Amino acid sequence: MALIKQTFKSLTKKEKWVSLFLLVVFCFSGAQLFTDIDNPTTGMSQETVYSEGVVGEIIHINPIFTEFNDVDADISSLVFSGLVRYNAQSGEFEEDIATHTLSEDKLTYTFTLKNDVKWHDGEDMTAEDLYFTFAEVIQSPDFNNPVLKSNFEGVVVELVNTREISFTLNSPNTFFFSALTMGVLPQHILAEVPVSELDTHEFNRQPIGSGPYLVAAPYEFGSEGETSVTLLRNELYYEEAPTIETLRFIAYPSYEALLDKRSEWNGAARLRAQQLELLSEEDLVSYQYELPQYTALFLNTDSPNLDQNSERLGVSKAINKQDILDAIGYKVPIDTPLLELDQGEWIHQYDPEEAQGALFDAGWELDEETNLRMDEDGEAYELRLIRRDFSGANDQQEETTLITAELVKAQLAEVGVSVVIESYSINELSEVIKTRDYDILLYGQSLGYNLDVFSYWHSSQATETGLNLSNYQNAKADFHIETIRSSFDSTEHEESLQELANIISEDVPAVFLYTPSYYYLLDTKITGFDFEKLLRPLDRFSNIDLWILN
Numbered sequence: 001m002a003l004i005k006q007t008f009k010s011l012t013k014k015e016k017w018v019s020l021f022l023l024v025v026f027c028f029s030g031a032q033l034f035t036d037i038d039n040p041t042t043g044m045s046q047e048t049v050y051s052e053g054v055v056g057e058i059i060h061i062n063p064i065f066t067e068f069n070d071v072d073a074d075i076s077s078l079v080f081s082g083l084v085r086y087n088a089q090s091g092e093f094e095e096d097i098a099t100h101t102l103s104e105d106k107l108t109y110t111f112t113l114k115n116d117v118k119w120h121d122g123e124d125m126t127a128e129d130l131y132f133t134f135a136e137v138i139q140s141p142d143f144n145n146p147v148l149k150s151n152f153e154g155v156v157v158e159l160v161n162t163r164e165i166s167f168t169l170n171s172p173n174t175f176f177f178s179a180l181t182m183g184v185l186p187q188h189i190l191a192e193v194p195v196s197e198l199d200t201h202e203f204n205r206q207p208i209g210s211g212p213y214l215v216a217a218p219y220e221f222g223s224e225g226e227t228s229v230t231l232l233r234n235e236l237y238y239e240e241a242p243t244i245e246t247l248r249f250i251a252y253p254s255y256e257a258l259l260d261k262r263s264e265w266n267g268a269a270r271l272r273a274q275q276l277e278l279l280s281e282e283d284l285v286s287y288q289y290e291l292p293q294y295t296a297l298f299l300n301t302d303s304p305n306l307d308q309n310s311e312r313l314g315v316s317k318a319i320n321k322q323d324i325l326d327a328i329g330y331k332v333p334i335d336t337p338l339l340e341l342d343q344g345e346w347i348h349q350y351d352p353e354e355a356q357g358a359l360f361d362a363g364w365e366l367d368e369e370t371n372l373r374m375d376e377d378g379e380a381y382e383l384r385l386i387r388r389d390f391s392g393a394n395d396q397q398e399e400t401t402l403i404t405a406e407l408v409k410a411q412l413a414e415v416g417v418s419v420v421i422e423s424y425s426i427n428e429l430s431e432v433i434k435t436r437d438y439d440i441l442l443y444g445q446s447l448g449y450n451l452d453v454f455s456y457w458h459s460s461q462a463t464e465t466g467l468n469l470s471n472y473q474n475a476k477a478d479f480h481i482e483t484i485r486s487s488f489d490s491t492e493h494e495e496s497l498q499e500l501a502n503i504i505s506e507d508v509p510a511v512f513l514y515t516p517s518y519y520y521l522l523d524t525k526i527t528g529f530d531f532e533k534l535l536r537p538l539d540r541f542s543n544i545d546l547w548i549l550n
Contacts, residue, residue, distance in 0.1 A: 005503060011387050050526070050549055051248040053258045053265035055394065058219045058227040060204040060529050063183030065145045067446075069269065070537050071251050077538040078231060078247065080183025080209035083111050084283045086449055088542040091533040093178050093449070095212065097125070097238065106172035106488065109180075113163050117238045119186050120214040131159040132187035134167070142196040146465055150455045151179040172486040175450035175492075189443070194512075201502060212237050212544060213247055220435065225253035233439065241535055242545045264547075266523040269537055272396060273329050276519055287531045289522045293446035297385075297511040298469040303439045312508040313439075314358035315383075318415045319511050320350040324407050327402045334512040336501045337445070337453050348511070355415045368418045373416035382418040384518040386438040389423040404513070405442055434464045443470055457504070472509035474527050525550045 056071040063080045066073035099112040117125040135157040138148050153374050155176075156168040169176060186208050193201050207220035212234050212390070219229035230246040255275050258268060262279070276286055298304045298317060302410040306312055321333045333535060335348055344392040354368070364373035364381045373381035387405050390398035395436055409419040419440075432438060445456055453462055458481050461468035480500035520531060520540060528546040533539075 005125070011252075013324075035352075036465060042139060048244070048549070049246040049248060050244050050267070050547070051250065051265045053099075053261065053268045054249065054251050054270065055255050055396070056251050057253070057256055060199065060251070061207050061215060061219065062185075062198070062204045063142075064133075064145060064185065065199055065204070066149060067145060067364065069242070071249070071534070074269065074340070074538045074541070075229060075231070075249055076183055076209075076215040078544065079207060079211045079215060080185075081117075082183050083180040083477070084177055085181055086178070086535060086542060088500060088533050088535075088537055088539040096181075097184070098130075099102045107170075108166055109176065110160065110164060111180075112167045113313070114238060118208060118236045119188075119210050120208045120234060120236065122220045122236065123186070123188055124516075125186075125210055125361045126162045126185070127159055127182055128162065129187045130165045131157060132191065133182075133185045136366060137190075137195055137198070140154075140192070141405075144196075147181065147455065150467070151176075158194055172488065172489055175452040175454075175485060178449040179229075181449060183211070194424050210234075210238075212242050214238075224257065226257065227251045233278040240545060242547065244544070244547055244549050246459045248365070253392075256395075266526065269518075270519040271519045271538070272519060273517070273519065274396075275451065276521075279521070283524050284325060284521045285524055287470075287522070288517060289519055289520065289531060289534050290332055290449065290515055291446070291537065292339050292451055292515075292535055293444060294337065294339070294515045295319075295404070295442070295513050296337075296446040297333070297513065298441040298443055299508065299510055300436055300439055300471055301473070301509055302436065302471045305381065305439055308362045309506075309508060310358045310362040311364075314355045314362065314364075314415065315412065315417070316348050316508050316511045317355035317358060318412050319513075320411055320418070321513055322350070323411070324404055325514055327407060328514075329401050330514045332515045334515050337447075337510075338497050338501050338503060338504075340451055341501055342495060348505070348508075359415060359417070364416070370521060371413075371416055372418055380399055380418055383412070383419060383439040383537075385419050385421050385440040385442060386429070386430050386432055387423055387442040388423055393492070401442065433469065436469075436471055443469060445469075446536075449478070452485065454485055457481060457509075466540045470509035472507065474503060474507060477503045477507070524547055 027541045030526070036439065044118060054071050054074065057067065057069055059069055060066065060072045063073050064074045066076050081097050083096060083098050084093050087094055096401055097117045098113045100109055100111045102109055113125060113127060114272070119125060134152060137143055138152050139157065143149060154170045158166045158168070160166055167176070189208050190198065190203060206215050213231035214233045214234045216230040219227055221227055228248065230248045233241050235241060252261065255271070259275060259278055297319070299305060301314045325331065325333060334343055338341065359373055363375055367374050375381070385405060385408065387401050404419050409421060412419050433441070448451065455467045457468060457472055457477065459468070459473040460480050462471045462473055479499060480496040480503070482499065483496040484493055487496070522529065526547060526549055528543070528548045529540070531540055531544050
């Protein structure tokens with residue numbers, strides 16, 4: 001005992017807090033072994049534990065690496081808190097850990113931390129943590145998340161004092177406030193970690209955040225390919241703590257595994273209609289929702305085979321979206337990336353005769369013997385369609401993507417266009433996208449909270465590190481994209497949306513296909529939730545403090 005006392009006295013204040021935190025977790029875990037005997041599958045009492053099944057893999061419980069992994073985003077939203085949060089009940093963005101003011105010129109946002117915001121290890125959060133997150137990490141040249149990076153490009157971040165921080169923009173941006181929903185990182189834990197190594201750091205397995213729940217232990221790998229993590233209610237949370245004490249997330253490698261392990265979860269996220277047909281549980285309720293995202297055929301406007309507007313129009317008119325929707329079980333067609341608009345007004349109607357005419361106008365004549373289009377030199381019109389290979393990562397997404405690609409190939413063959421399909425793993429695809437080494441890219445994009453299309457369609461983003469996947473460049477389009485961003489006038493905003501939709505429709509830089517419909521399953525024992533205004537899957541937890549497990 002004397003040795004223990006002597007050791008504890010030698011620790012720094014931070015080390016003492018971390019030691020106490022780990023001791024509490026250890027004691028709680030030990031108590032669970034003796035008290036949670038109601039559920040032999042999880043070893044936890046169903047009276048205090050909510051378990052959710054998802055398909056995918058837990059990789060980074062870290063808010064700066066969640067754009068491409070919904071499972072990570074779900075968990076991180078509960079572990080971390082941001083300057084701003086989205087309220088799925090009201091559909092509004094509101095202050096979270098800080099209050100704010102906006103300067104008269106709409107350029108400078110100043111945030112002041114609220115009182116008693118603490119990290120899970122007991123340390124006080126300060127403005128230094130905010131500056132570290134936004135200036136030293138996200139704006140670092142070594143940070144490799146292009147989506148977050150673009151949100152803060154050109155923004156001047158200044159540390160005002162230990163409680164305040166300011167963000168000054170080059171021009172007004174109506175979407176900037178919503179970009180600050182991202183969780184804040186602890187400087188006292190990560191300051192010495194090189195930014196280039198953050199994505200592989202052990203912090204991603206058992207992070208320290210400031211959200212309503214804390215990570216009890218590093219996430220685990222199961223024998224059947226699943227990953228799982230247990231979250232405990234954060235008793236230091238600056239607002240009222242949730243009533244549900246423990247959340248458990250189990251990420252299964254496939255939907256089949258998720259359905260097979262029905263006894264392990266109370267809720268399941270991001271299911272498709274096909275999975276619902278395989279469940280006949282009377283104790284589950286399903287909720288349908290669509291998210292601000294779309295899948296499209298991005299037409300490389302720099303490709304010699306697609307640099308003419310008539311070529312792209314021919315491809316567009318040859319695609320029968322309804323056949324694709326029927327084949328994959330989706331319901332909502334998309335024909336403009338401006339999801340605020342009524343999609344029905346912008347649908348490019350399938351018309352093979354118009355497709356034939358447009359391709360002929362582009363110089364591609366149909367050879368009646370081969371049924372292939374040829375140029376004046378006798379070269380066949382062939383397009384390379386690139387897609388991601390989801391095999392082993394998401395079997396259902398693989399099936400959806402494969403069916404879509406094959407149908408596109410068959411439909412274009414009907415008008416004499418030969419298509420070669422190439423599939424790449426996520427890492428390989430990233431390199432292909434950087435070099436824009438494709439004619440057509442079958443890919444999905446999410447607009448997130450603000451429906452801002454700047455990163456995806458502004459000319460400045462048609463670079464190796466940008467997300468303008470069609471290399472689309474149009475000065476008039478840029479003007480309206482910038483106006484939509486900068487104008488706080490609703491009438492001007494709406495007019496620019498309409499004009500931009502017209503320009504994109506005429507230029508045909510992509511064939512917009514569909515937005516997926518999802519279903520969320522929840523045990524009838526859960527009450528207090530609200531799923532009416534989801535913008536991202538993680539929004540289902542925006543009112544977790546009101547959930548009750550009966």
